[in-house]
Amino acid sequence: MSPEEFRQYGKQVVDWIADYLGSVEKHPVRAQVRPGDVRAMLPAHPPEQGEPYEQVLADMDRVILPGVTHWQHPSFFAYFPANASGPGILGDLLSSGLGVQGMVWATSPACTELETVVVDWLAELLGLPAHFRTDSAGGGVIQDSASSAALVAVLAALHRTGTDGRRTIYVSSQTHSALEKAGRITGLVAGDVRTVDVHPETLEMDPARLRALIEEDVAAGVTPALVCATIGTTSTTAIDPVRAIGEICREHGIWLHIDAAYAGVAAVCPDLRWINDGVAEYADSYATNPHKWLLTxxxxxxxxxxxxxxxxxxxxxxxxxxxxxASESGEVIDYRDWQVPLGRRFRALKLWSVIRWYGAEGLREHVRTGIALADRFAELVAADPDFELRAHHPFGLVCFRPLRTDALELMERVNASGKLYLSHTKVGDEVWLRLAIGAPATTAAHVDAAWAALQAAGRRISPGRR
Structure with a gap:
């Protein structure tokens, strides 16, 4: 493809994306295909001769879109958002166009140095401590996800123990499964990932139980390596008591990792920085995902x-x-040493684009809008005696359950309609529905429509299931 052909088709692709984003609401939120439907519409063998790019775009409409669950749909409420904004998309396009492989500073200095700037910017926007800046003893790095961040933290913590004996890491029943997977990848065996009890109502990690487990392990000759505290768990956005956990970690020389994958970016709003209590004093590592709620x-x-x-x-x-x-001089950062893979894309371009386009004010407005809409939905639930609301909902997630109908049946009914998409979790033996708000296009009208659909679906469930 020549540069002129790229110009021609690139304009068509941008138009296609713009049309999609402008009309995403016309699609069913959840893909309406059955397993194998998309594959059946595709050729079994690759083309022998090249095809015009118009055919690729035509198949996007004919084959791909029907099999897409539309995460940018304003009524997508199933999982934490995966925002895709215009400046983020354009930043990714610039990254793809440059085709940089930024494994070390020397392979593209701008790739590394722009990343150091934007992660420092983000640390400032979130009110994180100065020692997390890249011009200090610490620093930041863009990973693909909080799962990779957790793996890096576990590897660093295990290495820091300086022992090859049995080592343990500590999580709660609400901690993301990425920590257990990180334990498996790093060679920990069954039982080395210790699960700490949580408070039955708030679902936050119990510091007293954490202390007891650590003391038991130390007495048995085991080396505690890492504790993961979560700010905004995936299930219900529970918040672990970071300060109390940090004090215990400090006493025993244990690495404290903070998983704030979803909720951490809420601290872009100064009035929400209470979520960072204890981070500056005790956190050895901290992870959050701009690709969830921060328009990247x-x-x-x-x-x-x-x-x-x-x-x-x-x-x-x-x-x-x-x-x-450059690497031998010690004057540069080589981000290959800050991640598991060697290669790395120029991800900083999209975060840079987003921060510059929206500014701090725009980012705060987006977060606050999501919280306000979640509060609106929570008020609707609380006013209906046929539903129960979980009181804790400081961010964009609301957990609730029907009291006179089967929760899973209700969820499947509304999801099958294509008008909205919810997910569920369990708290003890109880099934709770999750409605997560955060798509840029979501408005009060979409929240009200979701509630109306839930009420209507509940009325249609047969009395035998009540």
Whole structure:
């Protein structure tokens, strides 16, 4: 494809994306296909001869769109948002156009240095401590997701223990499964990922139980390596008591990782920075995902560390083909040492584009709008005696359940309609429905329509299931 052909078709692709974003609401929120439907519409073998790009775009409409669940739909409420904004998309396009492989500073200095700037910008926007800045002993790095951030934190924590004996990490029943997976990847065996009890109502980690487990393990000759505290759990957005957990970690020399994948970006609003209580004093690492609620399209998760040395010591392997004068000088950051893979895309361009386009005011407005809409939905639920509301909903997620109908049947009924999409969780033995707000196009009208659809579906469920 020549540059002129790229110009021609690139304009068509941008028009296609703009038309899609402008009309996404006309599609059913959840894909209406059955397993195998999309594959059946595609050729079994690759084309022998090249095809005009118009045919690719035609198949986007004919084959791909019917099989897409529309995460940018204003009535997509099933999971935490995966915002895709115009400036984020354009930043990703610029990244693809440059085709940079930014594994070390020397392979593209701008890729590395822009990243150091935008992660410092974001740390400032979120009110994070100065030692998370890249001009300090710590620093930030863009990962693909909070799962990779957790894996890096676990690797660094295990390396810092300086022992090959049995080591443990500590999570709660509400901690994201990425921590258990990180334990498996790093070689921890069954039982080395210890689950701490949570408060039965708030679902926050119990510091007293954490302390007891740690003391039991130390007495048995085990080395506690890491504790993960969560700010905004995936299930219900529960918030662990970071300060109390941090004090215990400090006493025992344990790495404290903060998983704030969803809720961390809420701290862009100064009045919400209470969620960071204890982070500055105790966190060894902290992760949040701009690609969830901060208008930056996937994938873009940021990991900060208070001290980069244990991470680099754990991950740095320098083959001869990567040796260069800049790296040898010690004056540059080589982000290959801050992640598991060697290669890395120029992800900073989309976060840079988003921050510059929206500014702090625009980002705060987006977060506050999501919270206000969640409050609106919560008020509707609370006013209906046929439903129960979980009182804790400081962000954009509302958990609720019907009292006179089967929750899962109600969810399946509204999801099958194509008009909205919810998910569920369990608290103890109770099934709760989750409505997560955060798409840029969502308005009060969409929230009200979702509530009306839920009420109507509940009335249609047969009496035998009540």
């Amino acid at each position: 399209n996937f994938d873009c998760g940021v990991l900060w560390v208070a001290d980069r040395k244990p991470m680099i010591d754990a991950l740095s392997i320098l083959p001869e083909f990567l040796r260069n004068a």
